[in-house]
Amino acid sequence: MSDDPAFEARKLIRAARSATLATQADGQPFASLVTPATAPDLSPLLLLSSLSEHTRQLRAEGRCSLLFTGAAEGPNPQTAPRVTLTGQAAPVPEGEAAALKARWLDRHPYAALYADFADFALWRVEPGGALLVGGFARATRLKLVELRPDPVAVAALEGAEPGILEHMNSDHAEACRLICTRLLGGAEGPWRMAAVDVDGADFVMEHMVLRLAFPAPVADAAAVRRALVAASKAARAAHKSNEG
Incomplete structure (x- = not known):
């Protein structure tokens, strides 16, 4: 903990x-x-x-x-x-x-x-x-x-959430898939990000749901981006390790 x-x-x-x-x-x-x-x-x-x-x-x-x-x-x-x-x-x-x-x-x-x-x-x-x-x-x-959670951060993320979800699901679908399958133990398939808050993000595929907890609470969209980039890098590294 x-x-x-x-x-x-x-x-x-x-x-x-x-x-x-x-x-x-x-x-x-x-x-x-x-x-x-x-x-x-x-x-x-x-x-x-x-x-x-x-x-x-x-x-x-x-x-x-x-x-x-x-x-x-x-x-x-x-x-x-x-x-x-x-x-x-x-x-x-x-x-x-x-x-x-x-x-x-x-x-x-x-x-x-x-x-x-x-x-x-x-x-x-x-x-x-x-x-x-x-x-x-x-x-x-x-x-x-x-x-x-910090109410200022909550408000900032509520306003930014639609744009974050659109960006991740439209432009980074592969990153979503790797985070879910390599970091979170999910099955292969078209995972999408469904929600984000100051503590983490939810991913959904059909009736399956996975939760990515951030390493620490985030305060704004920029901090969400950093957390997701780090998760994506870790997922890609795990993917390469498995392939090797």
């Missing part, structure tokens, strides 16, 4: 394809599996059905928590890094829902089959704080001000 626990926590949260959602009704805790994505500012996004027990509970009480878990280092599950994030859940307002739902679908493309069903709606969890457990007996409590 790096020396920045907030960055480590954000990497776990942004990379997660599933998480455990904890809600409650009349004081009785209730846990369920959910499939999160993240808004650029790190707020978890959840596509929830109004028919689900946890959705009914969130409508009555929005306070909740999410557990994001990484891979264990060995046979002991306690060595797995994980983040417990507390926050307040609410449906995403209609004016914001389309863009954030598209972002959620980029993380979960298989869900396009049911995402537009009438009972599904996008929810956002506004974080309140987090506990990062970096492995066995390694815990760090993070206040919201520590956990959140």
